[in-house]
Amino acid sequence: MHPFKILGIAAALAVAAPLQAQEIFPKRPVTIVVPFSVGGVTDLFARVTGLKLGALWGQPVIVENRVGAGTIIGTQYVSRAPADGYTLLFTSYAFTSNPELRKNLPYAPSAFRPVALLGSTHNILLVNNKLKGKSLNELIALARSRSAQGGLTLGSSGPGSSPHIGAELFAQKAGIPFTHVPYKGQGPAMVDLTAGVFDGMFDGMSSYPQVQRGAVTAVAIAAPQRHPDAPEMPTFKELGMDFVAGSWFGLLAPAGVPHDIVAKINADLREVLKDPELKAQIAKTGMQVSTSTPEAFGKFLAQETEKLRNLIKQGARIDIN
Structure with a gap:
Protein backbone atom coordinates (compact mmCIF):
# COMPACT_ATOMS: atom_id res chain seq x y z
CA MET A 1 0.00 0.00 0.00
CA THR A 121 0.38 29.19 -2.38
CA HIS A 122 -0.07 28.83 -6.13
CA ASN A 123 2.48 29.48 -8.82
CA ILE A 124 2.34 32.35 -11.29
CA LEU A 125 3.86 32.15 -14.77
CA LEU A 126 6.11 35.19 -14.98
CA VAL A 127 7.89 36.35 -18.12
CA ASN A 128 10.51 39.00 -18.69
CA ASN A 129 9.34 42.30 -20.12
CA LYS A 130 10.70 41.47 -23.57
CA LEU A 131 7.68 39.15 -23.76
CA LYS A 132 5.24 41.61 -22.19
CA GLY A 133 1.87 41.53 -23.89
CA LYS A 134 2.25 37.97 -25.14
CA SER A 135 -0.84 35.86 -24.52
CA LEU A 136 -0.61 32.32 -23.21
CA ASN A 137 -1.33 30.94 -26.67
CA GLU A 138 1.34 33.18 -28.18
CA LEU A 139 3.90 31.93 -25.66
CA ILE A 140 2.99 28.34 -26.50
CA ALA A 141 3.36 29.10 -30.21
CA LEU A 142 6.72 30.75 -29.53
CA ALA A 143 7.93 27.65 -27.68
CA ARG A 144 6.95 25.42 -30.59
CA SER A 145 8.65 27.70 -33.09
CA ARG A 146 11.86 27.33 -31.08
CA SER A 147 11.74 23.54 -30.82
CA ALA A 148 15.14 23.16 -32.47
CA GLN A 149 16.64 25.55 -29.89
CA GLY A 150 14.99 23.86 -26.88
CA GLY A 151 11.78 25.90 -26.69
CA LEU A 152 11.19 28.45 -23.95
CA THR A 153 13.87 28.97 -21.32
CA LEU A 154 12.26 28.67 -17.89
CA GLY A 155 14.19 29.36 -14.70
CA SER A 156 13.58 28.04 -11.20
CA SER A 157 14.89 28.27 -7.66
CA GLY A 158 16.48 24.85 -8.08
CA PRO A 159 16.03 21.33 -9.46
CA GLY A 160 12.99 19.63 -7.98
CA SER A 161 11.62 22.85 -6.49
CA SER A 162 7.96 23.79 -6.72
CA PRO A 163 8.70 26.30 -9.55
CA HIS A 164 10.60 23.59 -11.45
CA ILE A 165 7.75 21.10 -11.07
CA GLY A 166 5.34 23.84 -12.14
CA ALA A 167 7.33 24.33 -15.34
CA GLU A 168 7.36 20.59 -16.03
CA LEU A 169 3.60 20.32 -15.50
CA PHE A 170 2.99 23.35 -17.71
CA ALA A 171 5.14 21.98 -20.53
CA GLN A 172 3.37 18.63 -20.29
CA LYS A 173 -0.09 20.23 -20.38
CA ALA A 174 0.80 22.56 -23.24
CA GLY A 175 2.75 19.94 -25.19
CA ILE A 176 5.77 22.21 -25.61
CA PRO A 177 9.54 21.92 -25.20
CA PHE A 178 11.42 23.99 -22.66
CA THR A 179 14.94 24.34 -21.33
CA HIS A 180 15.26 24.38 -17.55
CA VAL A 181 17.56 27.06 -16.11
CA PRO A 182 18.07 26.16 -12.41
CA TYR A 183 19.38 28.64 -9.83
CA LYS A 184 20.42 28.34 -6.19
CA GLY A 185 17.42 30.12 -4.76
CA GLN A 186 14.57 32.36 -5.85
CA GLY A 187 16.50 35.62 -5.44
CA PRO A 188 19.20 35.02 -8.08
CA ALA A 189 16.60 33.60 -10.47
CA MET A 190 14.42 36.71 -10.16
CA VAL A 191 17.40 39.00 -10.77
CA ASP A 192 18.17 37.24 -14.05
CA LEU A 193 14.52 37.08 -15.10
CA THR A 194 14.18 40.84 -14.74
CA ALA A 195 17.40 41.23 -16.73
CA GLY A 196 16.00 39.11 -19.55
CA VAL A 197 18.55 36.30 -19.21
CA PHE A 198 15.79 33.69 -19.68
CA ASP A 199 12.17 33.82 -20.83
CA GLY A 200 10.15 33.10 -17.73
CA MET A 201 9.61 31.10 -14.57
CA PHE A 202 6.96 29.90 -12.19
CA ASP A 203 6.98 31.40 -8.71
CA GLY A 204 4.62 31.90 -5.79
CA MET A 205 2.57 34.95 -4.90
CA SER A 206 5.52 36.22 -2.86
CA SER A 207 6.90 37.46 -6.20
CA TYR A 208 3.77 39.48 -6.98
CA PRO A 209 5.35 42.78 -5.79
CA GLN A 210 7.78 42.41 -8.71
CA VAL A 211 4.77 42.37 -11.03
CA GLN A 212 3.28 45.42 -9.33
CA ARG A 213 6.57 47.29 -9.77
CA GLY A 214 6.63 46.44 -13.46
CA ALA A 215 9.87 44.45 -13.20
CA VAL A 216 8.27 41.33 -14.72
CA THR A 217 4.96 40.41 -16.33
CA ALA A 218 2.42 37.90 -14.99
CA VAL A 219 0.68 35.70 -17.56
CA ALA A 220 -1.61 33.58 -15.35
CA ILE A 221 -1.86 31.90 -11.96
CA ALA A 222 -2.02 28.10 -11.64
CA ALA A 223 -4.86 28.13 -9.12
CA PRO A 224 -8.50 27.01 -9.04
CA GLN A 225 -9.64 30.64 -8.80
CA ARG A 226 -8.19 34.14 -8.98
CA HIS A 227 -6.14 35.30 -6.02
CA PRO A 228 -7.94 37.90 -3.87
CA ASP A 229 -4.82 40.11 -3.80
CA ALA A 230 -4.40 39.97 -7.59
CA PRO A 231 -7.94 39.93 -8.99
CA GLU A 232 -6.78 41.14 -12.40
CA MET A 233 -4.63 38.03 -12.96
CA PRO A 234 -6.47 35.25 -14.84
CA THR A 235 -6.18 31.58 -13.97
CA PHE A 236 -4.81 29.11 -16.51
CA LYS A 237 -8.25 27.49 -16.58
CA GLU A 238 -9.81 30.76 -17.73
CA LEU A 239 -7.29 30.78 -20.58
CA GLY A 240 -8.18 27.25 -21.66
CA MET A 241 -5.67 25.14 -19.70
CA ASP A 242 -6.81 23.14 -16.67
CA PHE A 243 -3.59 23.48 -14.71
CA VAL A 244 -2.99 23.88 -10.96
CA ALA A 245 0.48 24.00 -9.38
CA GLY A 246 2.07 25.43 -6.27
CA SER A 247 3.18 24.56 -2.79
Whole structure:
Protein backbone atom coordinates (compact mmCIF):
# COMPACT_ATOMS: atom_id res chain seq x y z
CA MET A 1 0.00 0.00 0.00
CA HIS A 2 1.17 3.52 -0.79
CA PRO A 3 2.85 5.06 2.32
CA PHE A 4 0.71 8.20 2.20
CA LYS A 5 -2.46 6.12 1.95
CA ILE A 6 -1.34 4.39 5.13
CA LEU A 7 -0.94 7.84 6.68
CA GLY A 8 -4.46 8.75 5.65
CA ILE A 9 -5.95 5.58 7.14
CA ALA A 10 -4.08 6.13 10.39
CA ALA A 11 -5.28 9.73 10.53
CA ALA A 12 -8.90 8.62 10.17
CA LEU A 13 -8.66 6.85 13.51
CA ALA A 14 -8.05 10.18 15.23
CA VAL A 15 -11.76 10.94 15.41
CA ALA A 16 -12.20 8.87 18.57
CA ALA A 17 -10.15 11.03 20.93
CA PRO A 18 -10.33 10.32 24.66
CA LEU A 19 -11.23 13.56 26.42
CA GLN A 20 -8.92 12.97 29.37
CA ALA A 21 -5.76 12.77 27.26
CA GLN A 22 -6.77 15.86 25.29
CA GLU A 23 -7.15 17.84 28.50
CA ILE A 24 -3.60 17.14 29.72
CA PHE A 25 -1.71 18.01 26.50
CA PRO A 26 0.60 19.88 26.52
CA LYS A 27 2.10 19.84 29.99
CA ARG A 28 5.47 21.25 28.88
CA PRO A 29 7.03 23.20 25.96
CA VAL A 30 6.41 21.93 22.43
CA THR A 31 9.08 22.12 19.72
CA ILE A 32 8.17 22.78 16.09
CA VAL A 33 11.05 21.86 13.76
CA VAL A 34 11.30 23.88 10.55
CA PRO A 35 13.67 22.33 7.97
CA PHE A 36 14.11 25.72 6.27
CA SER A 37 16.25 28.74 7.11
CA VAL A 38 15.24 31.57 9.44
CA GLY A 39 13.34 34.38 7.75
CA GLY A 40 11.78 32.38 4.93
CA VAL A 41 8.08 31.98 4.26
CA THR A 42 7.80 28.60 5.99
CA ASP A 43 9.72 29.88 9.02
CA LEU A 44 7.46 32.92 9.31
CA PHE A 45 4.31 30.80 9.07
CA ALA A 46 5.62 28.44 11.76
CA ARG A 47 6.57 31.27 14.12
CA VAL A 48 3.31 33.21 13.98
CA THR A 49 1.35 29.96 14.35
CA GLY A 50 3.58 28.84 17.22
CA LEU A 51 3.02 32.10 19.09
CA LYS A 52 -0.75 31.71 18.87
CA LEU A 53 -0.61 28.05 19.92
CA GLY A 54 1.63 28.92 22.87
CA ALA A 55 -0.86 31.52 24.05
CA LEU A 56 -3.72 29.04 23.76
CA TRP A 57 -1.86 26.23 25.51
CA GLY A 58 -0.20 28.27 28.21
CA GLN A 59 3.05 26.54 27.28
CA PRO A 60 5.97 27.84 25.16
CA VAL A 61 6.14 26.69 21.54
CA ILE A 62 9.76 26.68 20.41
CA VAL A 63 10.49 26.97 16.69
CA GLU A 64 13.76 25.24 15.89
CA ASN A 65 15.37 25.57 12.44
CA ARG A 66 17.22 22.40 11.38
CA VAL A 67 18.38 23.23 7.89
CA GLY A 68 20.22 21.22 5.26
CA ALA A 69 20.13 18.59 2.50
CA GLY A 70 16.90 19.84 0.96
CA THR A 71 14.94 19.56 4.26
CA ILE A 72 16.21 16.03 4.94
CA ILE A 73 18.15 16.92 8.12
CA GLY A 74 15.19 18.46 9.93
CA THR A 75 12.75 15.85 8.68
CA GLN A 76 14.99 12.99 9.78
CA TYR A 77 15.34 14.57 13.22
CA VAL A 78 11.57 14.59 13.77
CA SER A 79 11.21 11.04 12.42
CA ARG A 80 13.45 9.87 15.29
CA ALA A 81 11.86 12.04 18.00
CA PRO A 82 9.78 10.55 20.83
CA ALA A 83 6.22 9.89 19.69
CA ASP A 84 4.60 12.04 22.36
CA GLY A 85 3.47 15.11 20.41
CA TYR A 86 6.13 17.40 21.85
CA THR A 87 8.26 17.44 18.66
CA LEU A 88 6.46 18.34 15.43
CA LEU A 89 7.50 19.01 11.82
CA PHE A 90 6.34 22.17 10.03
CA THR A 91 7.11 21.39 6.43
CA SER A 92 6.22 21.99 2.83
CA TYR A 93 6.26 20.57 -0.68
CA ALA A 94 9.64 18.85 -0.17
CA PHE A 95 8.03 16.29 2.15
CA THR A 96 6.16 14.73 -0.77
CA SER A 97 8.76 15.40 -3.47
CA ASN A 98 11.86 14.06 -1.71
CA PRO A 99 10.72 10.41 -1.61
CA GLU A 100 10.13 10.55 -5.37
CA LEU A 101 13.21 12.55 -6.37
CA ARG A 102 15.95 11.52 -3.95
CA LYS A 103 17.65 8.18 -3.39
CA ASN A 104 18.37 6.56 -0.04
CA LEU A 105 16.37 8.86 2.23
CA PRO A 106 17.21 8.22 5.91
CA TYR A 107 13.50 8.06 6.77
CA ALA A 108 10.28 6.78 5.22
CA PRO A 109 7.08 8.81 4.78
CA SER A 110 5.39 6.21 6.98
CA ALA A 111 7.53 7.47 9.89
CA PHE A 112 5.08 10.39 10.13
CA ARG A 113 1.40 10.93 10.69
CA PRO A 114 -0.42 13.98 9.30
CA VAL A 115 -1.72 16.56 11.74
CA ALA A 116 -3.10 19.36 9.53
CA LEU A 117 -2.77 21.17 6.24
CA LEU A 118 -2.22 24.81 7.16
CA GLY A 119 -1.87 26.84 3.99
CA SER A 120 -1.00 26.97 0.32
CA THR A 121 0.38 29.19 -2.38
CA HIS A 122 -0.07 28.83 -6.13
CA ASN A 123 2.48 29.48 -8.82
CA ILE A 124 2.34 32.35 -11.29
CA LEU A 125 3.86 32.15 -14.77
CA LEU A 126 6.11 35.19 -14.98
CA VAL A 127 7.89 36.35 -18.12
CA ASN A 128 10.51 39.00 -18.69
CA ASN A 129 9.34 42.30 -20.12
CA LYS A 130 10.70 41.47 -23.57
CA LEU A 131 7.68 39.15 -23.76
CA LYS A 132 5.24 41.61 -22.19
CA GLY A 133 1.87 41.53 -23.89
CA LYS A 134 2.25 37.97 -25.14
CA SER A 135 -0.84 35.86 -24.52
CA LEU A 136 -0.61 32.32 -23.21
CA ASN A 137 -1.33 30.94 -26.67
CA GLU A 138 1.34 33.18 -28.18
CA LEU A 139 3.90 31.93 -25.66
CA ILE A 140 2.99 28.34 -26.50
CA ALA A 141 3.36 29.10 -30.21
CA LEU A 142 6.72 30.75 -29.53
CA ALA A 143 7.93 27.65 -27.68
CA ARG A 144 6.95 25.42 -30.59
CA SER A 145 8.65 27.70 -33.09
CA ARG A 146 11.86 27.33 -31.08
CA SER A 147 11.74 23.54 -30.82
CA ALA A 148 15.14 23.16 -32.47
CA GLN A 149 16.64 25.55 -29.89
CA GLY A 150 14.99 23.86 -26.88
CA GLY A 151 11.78 25.90 -26.69
CA LEU A 152 11.19 28.45 -23.95
CA THR A 153 13.87 28.97 -21.32
CA LEU A 154 12.26 28.67 -17.89
CA GLY A 155 14.19 29.36 -14.70
CA SER A 156 13.58 28.04 -11.20
CA SER A 157 14.89 28.27 -7.66
CA GLY A 158 16.48 24.85 -8.08
CA PRO A 159 16.03 21.33 -9.46
CA GLY A 160 12.99 19.63 -7.98
CA SER A 161 11.62 22.85 -6.49
CA SER A 162 7.96 23.79 -6.72
CA PRO A 163 8.70 26.30 -9.55
CA HIS A 164 10.60 23.59 -11.45
CA ILE A 165 7.75 21.10 -11.07
CA GLY A 166 5.34 23.84 -12.14
CA ALA A 167 7.33 24.33 -15.34
CA GLU A 168 7.36 20.59 -16.03
CA LEU A 169 3.60 20.32 -15.50
CA PHE A 170 2.99 23.35 -17.71
CA ALA A 171 5.14 21.98 -20.53
CA GLN A 172 3.37 18.63 -20.29
CA LYS A 173 -0.09 20.23 -20.38
CA ALA A 174 0.80 22.56 -23.24
CA GLY A 175 2.75 19.94 -25.19
CA ILE A 176 5.77 22.21 -25.61
CA PRO A 177 9.54 21.92 -25.20
CA PHE A 178 11.42 23.99 -22.66
CA THR A 179 14.94 24.34 -21.33
CA HIS A 180 15.26 24.38 -17.55
CA VAL A 181 17.56 27.06 -16.11
CA PRO A 182 18.07 26.16 -12.41
CA TYR A 183 19.38 28.64 -9.83
CA LYS A 184 20.42 28.34 -6.19
CA GLY A 185 17.42 30.12 -4.76
CA GLN A 186 14.57 32.36 -5.85
CA GLY A 187 16.50 35.62 -5.44
CA PRO A 188 19.20 35.02 -8.08
CA ALA A 189 16.60 33.60 -10.47
CA MET A 190 14.42 36.71 -10.16
CA VAL A 191 17.40 39.00 -10.77
CA ASP A 192 18.17 37.24 -14.05
CA LEU A 193 14.52 37.08 -15.10
CA THR A 194 14.18 40.84 -14.74
CA ALA A 195 17.40 41.23 -16.73
CA GLY A 196 16.00 39.11 -19.55
CA VAL A 197 18.55 36.30 -19.21
CA PHE A 198 15.79 33.69 -19.68
CA ASP A 199 12.17 33.82 -20.83
CA GLY A 200 10.15 33.10 -17.73
CA MET A 201 9.61 31.10 -14.57
CA PHE A 202 6.96 29.90 -12.19
CA ASP A 203 6.98 31.40 -8.71
CA GLY A 204 4.62 31.90 -5.79
CA MET A 205 2.57 34.95 -4.90
CA SER A 206 5.52 36.22 -2.86
CA SER A 207 6.90 37.46 -6.20
CA TYR A 208 3.77 39.48 -6.98
CA PRO A 209 5.35 42.78 -5.79
CA GLN A 210 7.78 42.41 -8.71
CA VAL A 211 4.77 42.37 -11.03
CA GLN A 212 3.28 45.42 -9.33
CA ARG A 213 6.57 47.29 -9.77
CA GLY A 214 6.63 46.44 -13.46
CA ALA A 215 9.87 44.45 -13.20
CA VAL A 216 8.27 41.33 -14.72
CA THR A 217 4.96 40.41 -16.33
CA ALA A 218 2.42 37.90 -14.99
CA VAL A 219 0.68 35.70 -17.56
CA ALA A 220 -1.61 33.58 -15.35
CA ILE A 221 -1.86 31.90 -11.96
CA ALA A 222 -2.02 28.10 -11.64
CA ALA A 223 -4.86 28.13 -9.12
CA PRO A 224 -8.50 27.01 -9.04
CA GLN A 225 -9.64 30.64 -8.80
CA ARG A 226 -8.19 34.14 -8.98
CA HIS A 227 -6.14 35.30 -6.02
CA PRO A 228 -7.94 37.90 -3.87
CA ASP A 229 -4.82 40.11 -3.80
CA ALA A 230 -4.40 39.97 -7.59
CA PRO A 231 -7.94 39.93 -8.99
CA GLU A 232 -6.78 41.14 -12.40
CA MET A 233 -4.63 38.03 -12.96
CA PRO A 234 -6.47 35.25 -14.84
CA THR A 235 -6.18 31.58 -13.97
CA PHE A 236 -4.81 29.11 -16.51
CA LYS A 237 -8.25 27.49 -16.58
CA GLU A 238 -9.81 30.76 -17.73
CA LEU A 239 -7.29 30.78 -20.58
CA GLY A 240 -8.18 27.25 -21.66
CA MET A 241 -5.67 25.14 -19.70
CA ASP A 242 -6.81 23.14 -16.67
CA PHE A 243 -3.59 23.48 -14.71
CA VAL A 244 -2.99 23.88 -10.96
CA ALA A 245 0.48 24.00 -9.38
CA GLY A 246 2.07 25.43 -6.27
CA SER A 247 3.18 24.56 -2.79
CA TRP A 248 1.60 23.76 0.54
CA PHE A 249 2.44 24.03 4.24
CA GLY A 250 1.48 21.56 6.92
CA LEU A 251 2.24 19.99 10.27
CA LEU A 252 3.26 16.38 10.83
CA ALA A 253 4.11 14.31 13.89
CA PRO A 254 6.11 11.11 14.43
CA ALA A 255 3.98 8.13 13.43
CA GLY A 256 3.52 6.78 16.93
CA VAL A 257 1.93 9.89 18.43
CA PRO A 258 -1.42 8.85 19.96
CA HIS A 259 -4.56 9.62 17.97
CA ASP A 260 -6.07 11.74 20.73
CA ILE A 261 -3.04 14.04 20.90
CA VAL A 262 -3.06 14.50 17.12
CA ALA A 263 -6.77 15.34 17.28
CA LYS A 264 -6.10 17.86 20.07
CA ILE A 265 -3.32 19.60 18.14
CA ASN A 266 -5.46 19.66 15.00
CA ALA A 267 -8.44 21.20 16.80
CA ASP A 268 -6.25 23.85 18.43
CA LEU A 269 -4.58 24.70 15.12
CA ARG A 270 -7.95 25.18 13.48
CA GLU A 271 -8.89 27.52 16.31
CA VAL A 272 -5.76 29.72 16.17
CA LEU A 273 -5.83 29.90 12.37
CA LYS A 274 -9.18 31.71 12.58
CA ASP A 275 -7.33 34.69 14.08
CA PRO A 276 -7.58 37.74 11.74
CA GLU A 277 -4.18 39.07 12.83
CA LEU A 278 -2.47 35.78 11.96
CA LYS A 279 -4.25 35.59 8.62
CA ALA A 280 -3.15 39.14 7.79
CA GLN A 281 0.49 38.34 8.60
CA ILE A 282 0.41 35.22 6.44
CA ALA A 283 -1.33 37.03 3.58
CA LYS A 284 1.62 39.42 3.30
CA THR A 285 3.74 36.50 2.08
CA GLY A 286 1.26 35.62 -0.67
CA MET A 287 0.03 32.51 1.11
CA GLN A 288 -3.55 31.63 1.90
CA VAL A 289 -4.44 29.97 5.20
CA SER A 290 -6.41 26.74 4.90
CA THR A 291 -7.06 23.98 7.42
CA SER A 292 -8.00 20.32 7.27
CA THR A 293 -8.60 17.25 9.35
CA PRO A 294 -5.69 14.81 9.77
CA GLU A 295 -7.53 12.37 7.49
CA ALA A 296 -7.97 14.94 4.71
CA PHE A 297 -4.32 15.97 4.98
CA GLY A 298 -3.24 12.33 4.62
CA LYS A 299 -5.30 12.01 1.43
CA PHE A 300 -3.86 15.30 0.15
CA LEU A 301 -0.29 14.04 0.68
CA ALA A 302 -1.09 10.87 -1.26
CA GLN A 303 -2.52 12.92 -4.15
CA GLU A 304 0.50 15.22 -4.27
CA THR A 305 2.85 12.25 -4.39
CA GLU A 306 0.85 10.54 -7.12
CA LYS A 307 0.81 13.73 -9.20
CA LEU A 308 4.60 13.94 -9.14
CA ARG A 309 5.02 10.21 -9.73
CA ASN A 310 2.85 10.40 -12.85
CA LEU A 311 4.78 13.42 -14.08
CA ILE A 312 8.05 11.48 -13.83
CA LYS A 313 6.52 8.44 -15.56
CA GLN A 314 5.50 10.68 -18.45
CA GLY A 315 9.06 11.81 -19.02
CA ALA A 316 9.68 14.86 -16.83
CA ARG A 317 13.41 15.49 -16.46
CA ILE A 318 13.95 15.94 -12.74
CA ASP A 319 17.32 14.90 -11.32
CA ILE A 320 18.48 16.25 -7.97
CA ASN A 321 20.69 13.38 -6.78
